[in-house]
Amino acid sequence: MTAYPIKHLPAEILPEGGSVTWSVTGNGVVSRLSGGVAAWAVTDAERWRKAAVPAVLAPAAGGRLLTALVAAAYVLLFGLSSASLAWRSGPGEGTDWAGYPVLVLLTALPLWYRYVPVAAVPAALLVAGEAVPALARPGDLDRPATAGWLLVLAACAVAFTGGCARLRARRRQRALALAAAGERRFPLPAGTPESDGRRGHEQVYLGLALCVVAAGILVEGLFGEPTDSGVPYDAVGQQRVALVLLVAGTTFYGRGQLAHRAAWRLHGEPQPALIVGVRAGADGRHWVCADADTRSAPPLIACRPRKSDTRERTRLLGSGSAYGVGNGHHDIDPKHEPFEAVLYGTLAEGDEVVLAYACAEYHHHHEMGRMYATVTTTPLRPDRRHGLGPWEPADGAARQEQRLREGRERMARYREAERDAERRAEERRKNPPPPPPRQPADDSGSHRRRGGCGSGCGSSCGGGCGD
Structure with a gap:
């Protein structure tokens, strides 16, 4: 049994009984869906993409930059500076506890910026509040210490600016996605x-x-x-x-x-809903696109659906005649081109969404398949690099005809194997194999137990057999 995503959504998967109309363009079959769920226009998706933070302040890139700044500051302050005594208040004064919380916040800045940006903003302010007074006392610092505190201030500036920019970008992207989805809200499928x-x-x-x-x-x-x-x-x-x-x-x-x-x-x-395109990557990540038909639409945001968060065959959507030629209800390879899905929820990094789409399930010994609804719940990741190349739409009619032909061939092979098995069973019933020959019983053991000499003479005298 094999299941593949369906290129275009059937009407049965839309909330509140939406309807589907079809129009054919130069690029192939394009679906037009109605029933309260809006499709994410390419222009709206492009505005959403431009609302993101610059690439240098992205979570991964900004985290690497902060790691380099913090590591260099540590080397200057605690490795090269003679004025800093590495977590000690002074000679003979024991361990420095007053400055320890700032060191914890400074060390945590790269990880907090990448995974918890809301905490990186106040942490950057607190660390900067320690660095500024230290730089205001130039007589107590040598050059390495001064350079180290300047790097600390630079790290704080990057963390504060990038954290605020990321939080603002999230609000803008959520607002743009909500505007594209409209005012209607839907319960989860x-x-x-x-x-x-x-x-x-x-x-x-x-x-x-x-x-x-x-x-x-x-x-x-x-x-x-x-x-x-x-x-x-x-x-x-x-x-x-x-x-x-x-x-x-x-x-x-x-x-x-x-x-x-x-x-x-x-x-x-209840959540807003949008019709989007989804394309799978070779590494298991799924990328949300504006739609499943515009080849120039870039992947926008990623998720990594887990098997435990996916429910297959939640509803039967159709079978048999539902697979008409040209209606878009043909299966595809999701690694080669995107497929349509209904996305419930807001669109921003860190948010969690629900993807509902249709899958075609083909049994090994049936020509036709069935369409089932598949639902997955997954968080959105702040990834930028997708590694996906251009794609070409598959010929739905040719793919469906190939699928039916393969199904008929599998069915013919299956029936032929069944007939061969029946013929062999009938031949065995009519011509049963002969029973195995009976082996003569071996009396040598009992003869010895009766006292015989083992030569077959039956004498018990020990010498009557002539031996």
Whole structure:
């Protein structure tokens, strides 16, 4: 049994009984759907794409830039500077606890910018509030320390500017998608996987566990007793271990909370809906396009549907005569061209959406297939590079004819195999194989037990057989 996505949506998959009309253009069959669900126009999708942040401030690119700035600042401040004593207040004063929270925030900036931008904005302000007073005391800093604090300020500027730009781009893109979808709202389709009860929970619990462990380590270092010589307790080792745990734990926790809130918003109320195109990549990601017919429409935003979040065969949409030549109800290879789907929810990175589309299911021994509704719930990813090349529309009539021909050939082979099996069974019934010959019984053992010598003479005297 094999299932393939259907190029154009049948009317039965639309909410509230929409209808479908068809028109043929130079590029092939184009669907026109109505019934309250708007199609995402290419011009509207292009405005949505232009509302995104510049590529240099994208999550991945901005995160790499911040990683380089923070790493260079660490080298200058704690490796090359003689004025900085690496988390110590001064000689003999023990571990520096006052500046430790700023170091945690500075280290977390790259990860927070990429995965939790709403937390990166206030963190950048707090770190900058520590860097500015440090630079205001030039007599206490050497050149490496000054350069290090300048890099810290540069990282804060990038994180603050990029974080604000990303949050603003999300609001603009949501507004543009809502305007394209119109004012109508629809309940999620039947069979939609419920993700609001589990999305992000594992990350939240993991983040909390890491933070609790880090807190325990810091408490141990904070209340460490001085040495016998009176030198204050050195808790730099505990601070370093706790730093890694805090950065990882807060990132997991924040990312899980955002995912859970996105799932809760999706399932909590009726959602806008748009007709979009979806194309699958070789790496498992699915890319949302403006539609499934415009070859010049670029992929816009990605998702990675998981098998646990996908429900197949939620509704029977049609079979047999539903596959008319030229009506667009032919299956395609989703890696070669996009297919139509109804997208429920808002369109911005970090949001969660529902994709409803039709699949054709072909059984091995049937010529015709059946169309079923498939529903998947998936978060939207902030990916930019898709790696998808240009595509050409498949000839639906030729593909359908090939599919039917292959089905007839499979059916003929199946029937021929059944007839061969019946003939062989009939031949075995009429000409059963002869029974195997009976083997003579071996009495040598019993003869020995009766005291015979084993030569067959029957004597028990030990020498009557002439041996």
